[in-house]
Amino acid sequence: MSLAYKPSRREVVIGAGVLTIAFSLAGLLPPVVAQTGLPGSLGKTPALDAWLRIDAGGGVTVFTGKVELGQGIATALAQIAADELDVDMARIDMITGDTALTPDEGYTFGSLSIQQSGMAIRFAAAHARQILIARAARRLGATPDSLRVEDGLVFAGKESVSYWQLAEEGLFERDAGGGAAPKPADERRYAGRPIQRRDIPSRVFGQQSFLQDIRLPGMLHGRIVRPPGSGAVLAAIDEDRISAMPGVKNIVRDGSFLGVIARGEFQAIQAAEALAGVARWSNQARSSSSQELPELLTSLPARSSVIAEKDRGARLVAAKKISARYTRPFQAHASLAPSAAIAQFDGNQLTVWSHCQGVFPLRKALAQALRMDTENIRVIHAPAAGCYGQNGADDAALDAALLARAAGGRPVRLQWMRGDEFRWEPFGSAMVIDISGAVTGDGRLADWQCAVKGFTHSSRPGDGAGNLIAARHMANPITPPPARNIPRPTGGLDRNAVPPYQSDRLKVMKHFIAEGPLRTGALRSLGSYANVFAIESFMDELAALAGIDPVAFRLKHLGDTRGRAVIEEAASRADWGSPMTAGHGRGIGYSRYKNLGGYLAVVAQVAVDADSGEIRVMRAVAAADCGEIINPDGTRNQIEGGIVQSTSWTLMEEVSFDSGGATLSDWLSYPILTFDQVPLVDVHLMCQGPKRTTKKPLGAGELAQGPMAAAIGNALYDAVGVRLRDLPLTPEKVRAALQEKGEG
Amino acid sequence: MRIKLKVNEEVREADVSPDTPLLYVLRDDLGLFGPKFGCGLGQCGACMVHVDGRAVRSCITPVEAVAGSAIVTLEGLGGPENAHPLQQAFIDHQALQCGYCTNGMIMTAAAFLSENPDPSEGEIRGALSANLCRCGSHTRIIRAVKAASQKQNERGAK
Incomplete structure (x- = not known):
């Protein structure tokens, strides 16, 4: 059963004409580099023929252990392979996750697919081309650097031989490693361009596209x-x-x-x-009363550890101090x-x-x-x-x-x-984040003490079959493996719990609860969503304490130049500092995902209805630095979607539960954002266009979740002067806070 | 029992119980993949089809209720060789991520545009407000619907 894409002979570039591939290899042949440590997933699977195959019929089959989740990865990987092999992209047939056919690349998660599979395919394809060129040179009696390739046809003058003629059994039965370096960025024809996704037409025309559409004989x-x-x-x-x-x-x-x-x-x-x-x-029997967060969380026993600590011996005598508690409920993936x-x-x-x-x-x-x-x-x-x-x-x-x-x-x-x-479903974990901090008289961040408490963000099948529901219910059941936190540096519960800002003194603690009322697992961005909401909300609270503009306060404490650049870009594009009408406000949120991936800053613009308490997010302006981008439109689509999804989480999403589990049944009991509530979204990608530099890919899929949540909370404060720290930011909570403020 | 249906301008037959929701007949008996099961409760819109020109949720429509009606699915709206302006606009604007809601978006929008050929952005939002998308492709969908309406109007003016 194959749901493989049936390519036309031409791939379409969004907003541009059709590409042609024809250029000379003279002078372009890459130097042979001695490689230590193979890139991406090649390290685990070095065999070239695990990644690609030249088909005698005129195609190229590329194998990836990653899978298509609607993020467009199959298209992006085909772009990479076509570039390195010098073939028309339509010749590339992608085979995704299949234990009988593809390399084992673990899970498709963590905004890592380009870094792991993309880089493996890029280096494998470059090596494969080198093998093919060497073989063509012998066949044509020419030197490799005198050859040129047009869509799989290797030319020496007017003589040519095709990849499909050169291919034979066993050609790629060797390990990548001594192979060729990939092309420099400015010689790529597909990677870096907004190629239309190859899986979209089938979805738009109602053709067989999904697992749900598979029909087998006798099914x-x-x-x-x-x-x-x-x-x-x-x-x-x-x-x-x-x-x-x-x-x-x-x-x-x-x-x-x-x-x-x-x-x-x-x-x-x-x-x-x-x-x-x-x-x-x-x-x-199940207790009917819904349990209250965060009391439940704070009451449960936890394993505690310090994840970051530093003390420059600063004196806090003259500093102004505040503390705050931020909370997030259990939230659902709620796949459509x-x-x-x-x-x-x-x-x-x-x-x-x-x-x-x-x-x-x-x-x-x-x-x-x-x-x-x-x-x-x-x-x-x-x-x-x-x-x-x-x-x-x-x-x-x-x-x-x-x-x-x-x-x-x-x-x-x-x-x-x-x-x-x-x-x-395995829900996203509820969390409690306590932060206290201090700023000096001249507005310097002097102290940051943070403790994050919550459940596991990973209960995947690879850790043990007991993570699967039916395995627990079988007559011969399998006990769930012990709950675990994903270790640092990426972290799970503590993902992005360490602030990116310089502070004289810093301590971040993690309190990991092994057992809770609901099965929890990985929900897009894991603990990062709530940790960034807390950190970026607290930065605004500290900025207010110091009497400094929130953007200026961030820049004052952020050394990372790429991080500074996205903050400045988003602020500038959102007319940061320009006046707004009453009841409207602007707020910013920033993070570098996992503190080692892509950068994103977003400015949310909200309108708050003081009577209903409803927050309407009008507009979101984001700037992202994802390093090398294979498909800018796909990246933009991911970030736009992340912003809208985070808006939904932040404004309205909360799983109700009792002692027997979640008490949800349908979309009425778990409403999500609808068209009449969706903001306009503007995403700017850094380092694109002809000036783009050669930077490593840093991932894109999860960058927006945390920053957007904080941007909305901060915009609420800017609009009406109330600070909400308990997600979701519902109309009831806004009304109550406004009432309290009025009475105060 | 055998039920005759007019689907995408063809008369088709299915041997099903008359209370079977239209969605399962279309997908399982007639081999059409446009309409999707999302909730079975009429809440998400993924199962949308046209019945006599109106957008109808096939997951809560018993097949016997539409036996005499003209049913159109996403496949009947247009194909690669004769794409409906909305289908082309969804491709041009890459107006989806996973694409599971796409059927409902296009079918709802197609029925809406036939009633309101030149809608404002606000009217498009209103028309689609009972269709759920979880990937957050809403802004692209709005742009695609607007573009399709303009394309249709240009054709109409010629």
Whole structure:
């Protein structure tokens, strides 16, 4: 089953004509460089033929362990490969995450795909070209540097030989390493240009595009019935009534895992609803009162550690001090499509189609849960709705596999219902961040003391099958692995907890809670969202204390020139400092993602309705430095989307829960931002155009989440003089704060 | 029971229970992939189709209710060789990320533009306010709808 792109012979550049590739290699042949440490994922998978193959029929197949999540990675990687190989991009066929075909690149996460897969493919393709050129030189009786390449045709004068003629079995059976250096930036024809994404037409014309669209011969439909609460145990079911329903093939029960397989999809849905009605569960009591944050968080025991500390021996005598507590609720990925998977088990071999973020880690977890050998499992990625981190994809894969084992060799297509996703996805962790700080009389940041407390931001399948829901419910269950925090420097709970600003004295603590009321996992940007909200809100509070403009206060304490540049650019583009009408305000937020990735500053402009308390974000102006950018329009799209999504998180999103788990059921219980509330967004990318410099790619996908949250909070303060520190910034909280301010 | 449907100007037949939501008949019995399952509750708009020219949520529409009607899906709106102006505008503006909501956006906007061929930005926002997008592609979608309306009007003026 392939959902591969069927290329036209021409790729379209947005706002430009069609590219032609024809240039001489004379003088351009890269020097052979001795390499220590291979770039990107080549380090783990050095074999050239793991990354690409020249097809005798005139194409090039490129393999990546990364997967398409709607971020456009397949297009960007094809751009890179086409450049280095000197072929028309339409010749490139991309094969993404498939345990039978592609390298193991772990997960598609952390804004790392260009750095890991992109750089591997760039160096592998450059090496492959060098091999092909050397072979062509021998065939044509010419020296390599006298040759030129036009779309895979290698010319010596008028004589030519094509890659497709040169290709033969075993040509790339060697490790990358002694190979060629990639082209300099100004010789790339695709990378750095806004090429249209190759997967968009199929989505716009309603062609087969998604995992949900895969139809296999004999395919059955499955639905699952989850326990009514996280601790409930399946006691009994009256199977006969359900088995007699039209279309029903099997009821699958394994401990407290319960599902049904039917011929038709609607039949499966009806059977699952009936099954839920007749299933009897024990231990299903749940306390009805919703638990309050942050009291719950502060009361739970935690493992504490110092993650940053410095003391220049400054005297704080003359300093003005403040402290504040910032909080974030549990939040949902809320993918537009509930999770789905297709599985087929022939008695020996299991094949699973999944929209997971990592096919290899999922395979490992499936093997553990199903007590199978990994060699007998193949996991193939297929796109679904955007996930923004770990949604229910991996869980659904195990569900589908459990159903498929009972389907007599026929494939089973499982799709969760809306409520399954909202109640059972691994949520973004609630957090509490306490900061105290001091500024001296001349406005210098003298002290910064911070403590961040929360749950895990990573419960992925690669850590153990017990991270999957069904593995916990099976008759022979698998215990969840111990909760872990992603270690520094990237961090999980503590991602971006260390401020980028210079302070005479600094201490940052992390309090990691191992067990909480909800299963939590990676939600886009992890702890960075709340940590940056807290740091950047507090910077504004300190600036006000010092009587200094918030932008000037940041620049005064930020040494990183690239960070300073995005702040200055965003402020300038947003007319920072120009007067605004009453009830309107402007605020800024900044961070360097993970303190080692891309830079982004954003200015939010809001209008606050004092009567309703509603914050309307009118406009967001961002400047981002992502280092090298392969596809500027794709990067812009990611950042625009991040800004809008963060606006939604920040203004309205909060998971309600009780002792039995989340109490969400649908979009009414978890509203997200709609068209009438979406700001205008303007994203400026630094270092682009003809003057762009050769900088390493730093990633883009998650840069906006934290800065946008803080920009909105700071704009609220600028507009009406109230400071909210408890996310989300709802109308009720704004009204209450305005009332309190009026009474004060 | 066998039900006859007129879908994308063809008469099609499906053997389903009459209360089956139209969405499953279109996707599973008729092999159409335009309309998507997003919520099954009529809340997100991913399943939108046209029934006699109106935008209708197929996930909450029983198939028997539309047996005599003209149903159009995203596939019927246009294809690579005869793209609807909205489809072309979504490509030109790269107005999506994952693309799961795209069907609903285009089908809702197409029905809306036939009623209001020259909408303001505010009217476009209003028309799409009951369609959810989680990737945050809203601003591009608004631009694409505006561009498509202009293209349609230019054609109409000629």
